[in-house]
Amino acid sequence: MRLLKSNVILRLLNSYLVDSPQPANISYLWNFGSLLGTCLILQILTGVFLAMHYTPNVEMAFSSVEHIMRDVNAGWILRYTHANVASFFFIFVYLHIARGIYYSSYREPRTLTWTIGVVILILMMGTGFLGYVLPYGQMSLWGATVITNLLSAIPVFGKDLVELIWGGFSVSNATLNRFFSLHFLLPFVLAALAAGHLLALHENGSGNPNGITGNGDRYPMHPYFSFKDLVTIFLFLLALSIIVCFYPNLLGHSDNYIPANPMQTPASIVPEWYLLPYYAILRSIPNKLLGVLAMFGSLLILLVLPFTDLSRIRGSQFRPLMKVANWAFFINFFILMWIGSQHPDSPYVEIGQISTAFYFLWFLLLVPVIGLIENTLYDLNYNTQLNSKNLMNKEDKILKSVRKTS
Structure with a gap:
């Protein structure tokens, strides 16, 4: 045993x-x-x-x-x-x-x-x-x-x-x-x-x-x-x-x-440095209850990514628009971390509010919209290539028929 x-x-x-x-x-x-x-x-x-x-x-x-x-x-x-x-x-x-x-x-x-x-x-x-x-x-x-x-x-x-x-x-x-x-x-x-x-x-x-x-x-x-x-x-x-x-x-x-x-x-x-971005989100919303919900929501929103990413291509290697959006998100995260370490005074409060809005819009708006745009561009590119291929096939057939008749 x-x-x-x-x-x-x-x-x-x-x-x-x-x-x-x-x-x-x-x-x-x-x-x-x-x-x-x-x-x-x-x-x-x-x-x-x-x-x-x-x-x-x-x-x-x-x-x-x-x-x-x-x-x-x-x-x-x-x-x-x-x-x-x-x-x-x-x-x-x-x-x-x-x-x-x-x-x-x-x-x-x-x-x-x-x-x-x-x-x-x-x-x-x-x-x-x-x-x-x-x-x-x-x-x-x-x-x-x-x-x-x-x-x-x-x-x-x-x-x-x-x-x-x-x-x-x-x-x-x-x-x-x-x-x-x-x-x-x-x-x-x-x-x-x-x-x-x-x-x-x-x-x-x-x-x-x-x-x-x-x-x-x-x-x-x-x-x-x-x-x-x-x-x-x-x-x-x-x-x-x-x-x-x-x-x-x-x-x-x-x-x-x-x-x-x-x-x-x-x-x-201030909390420890690794909690500063979420502390900045909490402070950027004047209403206490909404601030708490936004702070916890900023973590739970990671769970929606599998559903809001509508792109047919996995990853950002071959998606130039998504690559730019990803880097903008990462930079915004560091901005929130910096804002969380500052006193809640102007202009830090306003910067924190803009960064918080961008944080949530990235998940709910930018990711799906960029996915749809890239899918449309992919379809257009695919159709263009298909049409050019069909045109080349037609030209080949015409040339072959001309050669046969001559």
């Missing part, structure tokens, strides 16, 4: 890691999946060791983090690795999604893979937010207060929902305990979703830059692509080592090194 189980496991590993057929022309842009898997493993391992020394109590949380940094052997490495890998996690997932958008990886038969990926992104953001609260510095406390208060915009039961999350009438011990428990649990849920993501991907295989489907011209995963993945994994570990050892707070906020003080509001309350 044990031999049978071990054979099944070995066959699965061989199917996914060794013999899995991959398109011959995929580039390093297809390496983000392995990088994200590496990040998830690092986060779970460092998180488990950090949890052994962390105390989820409003009086002791900040001190316990300092204890990890100063007194625990290699504690500073664990803490800085955990914090910076979180940032790399989001860098890689944003690049992974950008690659998927550019090459239309969301289209059939990979819609399920895309849908699971969007769920993973939303869960990652929730996990990242929960983890940001745990050190219980100034930005942790006030960020938790502001973000959880957004739910009070829900009609009828919004305030009751906020108090349920807090476990009281403000962010307190109950809140910190709940956030710590969820932050510890959710990475394992992420791991299960990542496994489902891989299962769905394995069903139809990876796409390729040319957007051509089929089983021809494919190579096994090992050794061709496994070594290619190792190149980017080692580069990531090198960059992570440099940041952890020399620039550990490069991607963090300095206010979080100030103990939480509920009596003193920071001059500027």
Whole structure:
């Protein structure tokens, strides 16, 4: 029985890691999946060791983090690795999604893979937010207060929902305990979703830059692509080592090194950098409820791409209009990120509103309209070529008949 189980496991590993057929022309842009898997493993391992020394109590949380940094052997490495890998996690997932958008990886038969990926992104953001609260510095406390208060915009039961999350009438011990428990649990849920993501991907295989489907011209995963993945994994570990050892707070906020003080509001309350685009969307809409709906809608709208992309051609390689639209979307995303880090004053508010409008119009208007335009141009080009071919055939027939008569 044990031999049978071990054979099944070995066959699965061989199917996914060794013999899995991959398109011959995929580039390093297809390496983000392995990088994200590496990040998830690092986060779970460092998180488990950090949890052994962390105390989820409003009086002791900040001190316990300092204890990890100063007194625990290699504690500073664990803490800085955990914090910076979180940032790399989001860098890689944003690049992974950008690659998927550019090459239309969301289209059939990979819609399920895309849908699971969007769920993973939303869960990652929730996990990242929960983890940001745990050190219980100034930005942790006030960020938790502001973000959880957004739910009070829900009609009828919004305030009751906020108090349920807090476990009281403000962010307190109950809140910190709940956030710590969820932050510890959710990475394992992420791991299960990542496994489902891989299962769905394995069903139809990876796409390729040319957007051509089929089983021809494919190579096994090992050794061709496994070594290619190792190149980017080692580069990531090198960059992570440099940041952890020399620039550990490069991607963090300095206010979080100030103990939480509920009596003193920071001059500027901002979330972590990876949540800034959605924070900008939230602030760009004056109505609180509509702002919350727009913020969550900006994530869920990724699910409509398989249905709004009406083009017959997969990817942007051979679609000049869509290529320009994609780059405009990526630039707009960075503009939203910049706006989210600024004070809500003029002209930042107006720029944020324009960028927010463009963000939603891109999904609901630009993508389908460009697809229809390109389909029309494709049909015109095809008909022109067909007519010219028919004309050449007629000319050939006339020449042949002339030769016969002469």
